[in-house]
Amino acid sequence: MKDFLQTRSFKVLIVVLVLLIVLMLYSAATGGKQNVFSSVFSFFATPVQKLSSLMTGSAGDITDLDNPAALKAENEILKEKLTKMTSSMIDYEQVMKENQLYRQLLSIKEDNPDFEFVPSTVIGRDPADTFHSFIIEKGRLSGVSLYDPVLTVDGLVGYITELGPVSAKVTSVLDATINVSAFDRRTLDGGTVTGDVTLAKQGLTKIKYLKRDCDVAAGDIIVTEGLGGIFPKNLVVGEVKEVKPEAQDISLYAVIQPAADARSCRDVFVLVGFKGKGAAASEMLSGGSSE
């Protein structure tokens, strides 16, 4: 035993473990900032991630084996589409897709002239994360700030929770740690959007703290309330699938099908500026709540 404790490998193990514990404590203490190691590493890893993400842009659709029936149906549609498009330009589909994306973005911009976007691409996902957080290829150097909302053309997908110079980590709306004040656009009933382990697996989230006598029903659209200065008002979160009673109290919660799918989104927009941004940021930073 004494010999074992004096081996070089054991001494190195102890040193490495101490360093890692210090790193963990430092990382926990710095909150949303990327630590030195992460920042340096992201400088090298981000271009590689960007490249691999680009190369697998189309492969991802093919290799998603979760829903073969949907893939088959999609395949049929695509075959039909391909036949029609053979006489068109080679990159017609790509141009159309981009055009559509920017049109939708323009439509959001027209509705909200105060919005300032930074377009970005998803370059990495934590394979072990239950809540489908992801990494984007824009960071502090592109004007992105901590807690900026992240959208797709369909709606809110998450917000920035860790910021580095050239990359940022996004916590999705499926996450149990997210809390977004939101309301039902039809009935104006308010609540808090937050994730749940069981729902996240199915790509769903929920709005909780709905009053017992509220009129929320399946098909209603849930949008952000805009309180707190983190998320602007009227960002679409998703559509109500069903309303259920809470197990712990007398309130209700509604299961939401998010408008933007955090599990598969690729092109996202970071909302770096909007009217009322950061209105209660200091309160949030001291309180630790997201909104």
Added chain:
Amino acid sequence: MKILNKLGIKWLAYSLELFIAFILGQTPGLIPRIFGVLPMLPICVCVCIALFEGEFAGLLFGAAGGLLMDFSGTKVFGFHALFLTILCYVCGMFVVYLMRNNIVTCMLLGTGSLLIIGIMRWLFLYVIWDYDGLWYLFYSVILPSVGYSMVLLPVFFYLNKVIATHLSTDA
């Protein structure tokens, strides 16, 4: 080949293998999700390196692999590195002093390591924060992820066997 070996090409090959496994694992859409989960490739690579190179290399690659996993995650930075360092060290020790290095040992130690990290993730990242649906998370996310990674262990075992045999500094 001898010159390449002297330049430490074996360690470069291991490092490259680890980095590629990391990129493969976290690039969206590259590896198919099975039961909605992805494998934890860096763990497989690090454990297999520890089996062939012993506890010292094991702990260093364990730390590196764990930090890579932490880089892509949103949880506490250093969490995976801490556990993977210890596990790879222990795996290396097992093979050096107690067990023969073969595919059965690889499956046993690899599965054990995956399971331990899976359980630690579950305990430290979810149970202590009192999330809802903890058991659902365990059997529908943690265990399938361990199973998926386990199936891929032989691939890395034989790949590392080739690296260890053909790029050995003793060759």
